[in-house]
Every structure is written in C-alpha cells, then in structure tokens.
Amino acid sequence: MEMEITTLPKKYHSAVERWRDLYLPDYHLLVENWEKYFPKEPEFKLCAFRALGMCSSIECGDDEGKPKYQRACEMDENKAHRLLGAVRAQASTEFGSIQQHQLTLSRAQSEEDQFWILRMMAEELRHGYQMFHVLLTDDWTSVSDTSGEQMVEEILEMRTGSHVLGAFNVDFDSFVDNIVFCCLIDRVGKYQLSMQKVSAYAPMAESMPRMLQEEAFHLATGVVPLRRWVTEAARGSRYTPMSLIQKTINKWFPRGLEMFGDERGGGANVRLGFKPMKNGEAQEQYHAEVSRVVRDLNERFLRERVPEMTATQAERAQREIIEDGSTLHGITRDDLLKLPDRRFYRRRGVSAFGMVGVDGQTFDSVDDYLDHILDSMPETSRAGRDFKRHAELQRQVASGELTAEDASRAAPQLQRVGGVCPCSKSVRWVLDDAKSGSGNGNGNGSGHANG
Amino acid sequence: MSEATAELKVRPMDEIDIGAITRIDEKVTGRYRPDEWEQRAIYYLRRDPEAPQVAEIDGQVVGFALGEVRSGEFGLEEPTGWVEVMAVDPDVRGRSIGKMLAEALFAHFRERGAKRARTLVDTETMGDLAAFFESVGFEAASLRPLVKNL
Numbered sequence: 001m002e003m004e005i006t007t008l009p010k011k012y013h014s015a016v017e018r019w020r021d022l023y024l025p026d027y028h029l030l031v032e033n034w035e036k037y038f039p040k041e042p043e044f045k046l047c048a049f050r051a052l053g054m055c056s057s058i059e060c061g062d063d064e065g066k067p068k069y070q071r072a073c074e075m076d077e078n079k080a081h082r083l084l085g086a087v088r089a090q091a092s093t094e095f096g097s098i099q100q101h102q103l104t105l106s107r108a109q110s111e112e113d114q115f116w117i118l119r120m121m122a123e124e125l126r127h128g129y130q131m132f133h134v135l136l137t138d139d140w141t142s143v144s145d146t147s148g149e150q151m152v153e154e155i156l157e158m159r160t161g162s163h164v165l166g167a168f169n170v171d172f173d174s175f176v177d178n179i180v181f182c183c184l185i186d187r188v189g190k191y192q193l194s195m196q197k198v199s200a201y202a203p204m205a206e207s208m209p210r211m212l213q214e215e216a217f218h219l220a221t222g223v224v225p226l227r228r229w230v231t232e233a234a235r236g237s238r239y240t241p242m243s244l245i246q247k248t249i250n251k252w253f254p255r256g257l258e259m260f261g262d263e264r265g266g267g268a269n270v271r272l273g274f275k276p277m278k279n280g281e282a283q284e285q286y287h288a289e290v291s292r293v294v295r296d297l298n299e300r301f302l303r304e305r306v307p308e309m310t311a312t313q314a315e316r317a318q319r320e321i322i323e324d325g326s327t328l329h330g331i332t333r334d335d336l337l338k339l340p341d342r343r344f345y346r347r348r349g350v351s352a353f354g355m356v357g358v359d360g361q362t363f364d365s366v367d368d369y370l371d372h373i374l375d376s377m378p379e380t381s382r383a384g385r386d387f388k389r390h391a392e393l394q395r396q397v398a399s400g401e402l403t404a405e406d407a408s409r410a411a412p413q414l415q416r417v418g419g420v421c422p423c424s425k426s427v428r429w430v431l432d433d434a435k436s437g438s439g440n441g442n443g444n445g446s447g448h449a450n451g
Numbered sequence: 452m453s454e455a456t457a458e459l460k461v462r463p464m465d466e467i468d469i470g471a472i473t474r475i476d477e478k479v480t481g482r483y484r485p486d487e488w489e490q491r492a493i494y495y496l497r498r499d500p501e502a503p504q505v506a507e508i509d510g511q512v513v514g515f516a517l518g519e520v521r522s523g524e525f526g527l528e529e530p531t532g533w534v535e536v537m538a539v540d541p542d543v544r545g546r547s548i549g550k551m552l553a554e555a556l557f558a559h560f561r562e563r564g565a566k567r568a569r570t571l572v573d574t575e576t577m578g579d580l581a582a583f584f585e586s587v588g589f590e591a592a593s594l595r596p597l598v599k600n601l
C-alpha cells in the first residue's frame with residue numbers, strides 16, 4: 001500500500017520532540033543502537049503516514065456506500081463531536097503509554113527486551129504524532145471552541161493519572177508490567193486500530209494501516225518475552241515466576257476489557273460508520289484471543305518442564321490440570337496461567353464494582369474482596385494510587401453511598417477544567433464529579449486504546 | 452468438520468501463531484524448535500508484518516509461508532520477493548493450501564514492488580517441494596547456489 005509521508009508544521013513537530021526529550025530520554029540510545037538490534041531496517045522517523053488508495057465509501061452503518069468524509073465540517077455536529085473525542089482519546093493513549101513504559105524501562109532483565117520496548121515507545125510517539133496530524137489538518141471549530149494548538153497542548157501536558165482511559169493511568173511497578181501491557185493492552189489497541197481502519201472519516205481510516213503494521217511488532221514485544229519467561233520458569237528460574245506473570249495478568253486484564261467500553265454500548269459508532277463492531281462483540285473476540293495466548297504459554301511451560309510431552313499431550317494435560325484440578329508430573333493449577341474471571345476487579349461495564357474474584361467466586365465483605373484483589377495482584381500494586389482510589393469507590397458502592405454507575409464515572413480518571421493554567425502553563429485537572437455525569441462517556445460509550 | 456464445509460482462509464501471520472507454526476514444523480521435521488520460531492516470527496513482524504502468511508481451517512492454523520522483499524541480496528539490486536520457509540500440516544495436504552499461501556505471498560511481493568520471486572530448494576532431498584514450486588510457476592534460474600565444505 002502506497003503511503004503519503006508528511007511532517008507537522010515546525011512548532012508542533014518541535015513540541016513533540018521536546019516532549020520526547022522529557023518522557024523518552026533514552027531515545028538517543030535507540031538511535032545509536034538501531035543497527036545492532038534492528039539491522040538493515042529503515043531508521044525510525046517522526047512523521048505521519050497516510051495510506052493511499054483505500055476504500056472511499058463508508059463501509060458500515062446507516063450511510064454505508066456513501067462517500068467517506070474528508071473533512072469534519074461535512075458531518076453533522078453529533079458525528080463530528082464523537083469523532084473529535086475519539087481522535088483526542090487515541091492521541092492521549094499514545095503519549096500515556098510512553099509515560100508508563102518509561103517508569104520501569106531500565107529494569108529490563110535483557111538488553112534486547114529493553115530495546116524492543118524502546119522502539120515500541122518511539123513508535124507510540126509516532127502514533128500520537130499521527131493523531132496530531134489528523135487533528136491539525138482539519139478545522140474542528142464546528143464542534144469545539146478549543147483550537148488545534150490548544151488540543152495539542154492539552155494532550156502533551158497530560159501525566160499518568162490524567163489520561164482519558166483508565167489503563168493509561170495505572171503505574172508500572174516492574175518490567176513485567178511493560179511486557180504484559182504490550183501483550184494485553186496493546187492488543188486492545190490492535191482491535192481499535194483495526195476497527196478505525198474502516199472509519200467513515202477518511203483521514204482516520206488512512207492513518208491506520210501504518211499504525212497497525214507497527215502494532216504487530218508491539219504485540220510480539222509482549223508475547224515473545226512472555227514465552228521466554230515461562231520457559232525459564234519451567235526450568236526453575238526464580239526471576240520471573242509464573243505466579244508473578246499471573247498476578248500481572250490479573251492487574252491488566254480487567255483494564256484491557258474495559259478499554260472496549262461498556263459491553264452493552266458501541267452501537268452508535270457502528271451506526272455512524274466509525275467502527276464495524278459493537279463493544280461487546282470486539283471484547284468477546286479479544287477474550288478469545290487472549291485465551292489463546294494463555295493456552296500457548298501454558299503449552300510452552302508444560303513442554304519445557306516435561307520434554308517427552310507431545311503437543312497433543314500438553315493440550316490434554318492443560319485441560320486436566322486447569323479444569324479438573326489434576327496434578328500431572330508434579331504440575332498443579334497454580335503452576336499454570338489462567339485468565340481471571342471477566343467480572344474480576346472491574347470498574348466499568350456490566351460488572352463494575354461487583355465483588356467477583358479471579359475464579360468467579362463472589363464476596364459479601366468488601367474488606368475480604370479488597371484483600372482478594374491485593375492477593376491476586378503484584379505486591380507493588382498495593383501502594384499504588386490506582387488501587388487506593390478503586391478501594392475507596394468499592395467501599396462507597398458497598399455502603400450504598402454511590403451506585404456502581406456513579407462509581408464508574410468517578411473511577412480513576414480526571415477531567416480537564418478551565419483551560420490552560422496561566423501560572424504554570426499546564427492544564428488543570430480535577431476529579432470528575434460523579435453525579436454531574438460530566439465524564440467523557442467512556443463508561444457507557446465506546447472505548448479507545450493506544451496503538 | 453468435513454472437508455466440504457470447512458472454511459479455509461489465508462491471512463498475515465501474527466504473534467499468536469508462533470505456537471501453531473512450531474507444531475506444524477514439528478509434525479513435518481520431527482523437531483520441536485520453539486526458540487527458533489519465536490526468533491523468526493519477531494524478525495518478520497518487525498520488518499514487514501503483512502508479508503508472512505498463515506492458512507487456517509476453521510480458525511486452526513494448518514500452514515504457513517514466510518518470506519519478504521529485499522534488495523541487494525547476492526548482487527540482485529531489484530526488489531526481490533524471497534520465499535524462505537513454507538510448510539503445510541501433513542494431515543490436510545492435497546487441498547491446494549500451499550498454492551494459496553504462495554499466491555498470498557506473491558500478491559504481497561507485488562504490492563511491495565517486486566517483479567520476481569525467488570527461492571532455493573535442495574532438489575536431491577526435497578523433490579516434492581521442488582515440484583510444488585514448479586507448479587506455482589517457479590523455473591530454474593541462472594543464479595546458482597554454491598557450497599564449500601569447511
């Protein structure tokens with residue numbers, strides 16, 4: 001597919017480079033070591049790619065078959081408003097994930113893993129840049145009084161804790177987070193990008209092919225190190241035991257599910273031609289895909305631990321150990337990986353703040369449930385602000401002080417207010433007012449994810 | 452699922468296919484080589500993730516073809532599509548799965564600007580494979596493989 005390559009006007013390009021210097025300080029290492037880790041591959045370039053020759057008619061929804069929109073002003077206000085929200089959310093997640101990865105990048109056990117993540121971070125930066133390109137090459141005044149310049153500034157000023165989607169506000173505690181995040185959260189990104197590839201808004205659709213190509217490597221950056229870690233765990237290595245991988249999956253999987261938006265929602269995006277699938281359908285496919293990853297990791301573990309085991313035997317053994325609770329070759333259910341119940345540790349969607357454990361067990365006591373969440377996650381999550389805020393809301397829901405829906409709206413997520421703060425040149429944020437319904441609708445509408 | 456109703460699909464490989472590819476290779480060669488396939492998969496996924504192809508029947512991966520377009524190999528400056536590895540699960544052979552995989556690779560090579568596809572086959576030990584490549588349009592070329600014992 002032929003690509004049109006462009007760069008943003010100098011002031012925006014420079015702003016992204018300054019952001020990069022602040023939040024991706026190891027970028028120069030990537031450049032210096034590119035040839036060592038990615039020999040004969042084209043060097044990273046900060047630019048926007050637009051695919052040429054894509055489908056020019058709307059591919060789904062009420063206007064299927066009509067020409068795609070080239071400009072926001074061609075749409076009605078509701079449509080354009082929804083689209084603008086989607087572009088800004090997408091941009092926010094790209095920059096948000098870099099801030100998260102940077103926290104623990106230096107703790108990688110292997111240099112190769114570290115450089116894979118570093119490349120992935122640079123490509124996420126490019127994805128954010130791509131979304132700026134979409135924002136800045138159109139006129140959004142019909143739906144927003146915020147100028148393109150202000151939108152860019154808002155997004156670049158965001159910190160972990162202020163991003164639009166929950167998963168991008170959760171701190172990383174170890175390099176296991178970097179890897180599991182790539183495997184689980186970037187996978188949601190793949191779904192979102194694939195769906196946006198058919199967007200009725202042509203500039204968005206045309207931005208997706210290159211982002212999806214890069215995303216394929218990001219997912220491998222999660223899965224391949226995980227495969228190596230389970231192999232080492234099977235050999236008895238204590239560096240990244242199965243229990244830590246399991247706990248890290250428990251930490252991120254609920255956030256991944258929530259990034260699709262409420263399971264009951266997403267119909268409007270389909271009708272408007274922005275996405276071909278509703279939230280629930282996409283989430284279902286995601287669940288099936290992640291289940292496959294987990295089965296493969298378990299097979300890798302079993303065959304490393306018991307070398308005489310064939311693929312077919314490993315498949316059967318996995319079923320017997322996980323489903324029947326059997327112990328085979330000394331391997332028990334706790335030695336293998338499992339996806340937590342979909343209702344575990346949820347703060348959005350149909351299961352928000354229901355007290356359901358990793359194995360689907362229910363809890364009557366909020367203290368017991370919070371202890372269960374903590375026992376099921378890496379120890380370092382205990383002290384995090386994300387869990388603290390969740391626990392507060394869980395208690396308020398349990399006491400009847402808040403409904404689950406209100407708690408969902410107030411779940412760790414901040415809302416921008418009052419424009420740019422004149423004294424600090426930064427954006428001011430306050431917690432959403434749960435009762436005002438002023439959240440961005442992510443709890444009940446459509447999800448977005450980084451790519 | 453009967454042959455008549457099974458849905459056969461060819462699509463670009465992704466990172467979740469590593470396990471299935473390892474199993475097919477094991478069936479064909481008798482060797483379990485997960486590390487090697489992890490390395491190979493990530494190589495393709497970071498260079499050109501739309502190039503490697505897998506075939507699946509009802510969601511089960513039953514074959515794969517790995518290759519990419521490169522220039523400057525062996526003095527060939529023109530962009531050339533190199534077919535590097537192909538395999539089909541022995542249990543489902545005879546359904547033109549290899550041909551479909553090859554066609555998908557060729558289509559991608561064309562899209563990347565290649566006018567020729569090339570591969571190497573040991574005709575002494577891989578006669579079947581040589582016959583397969585002939586069936587999808589390959590012919591003997593002047594580029595000769597050379598070997599030296601060390």
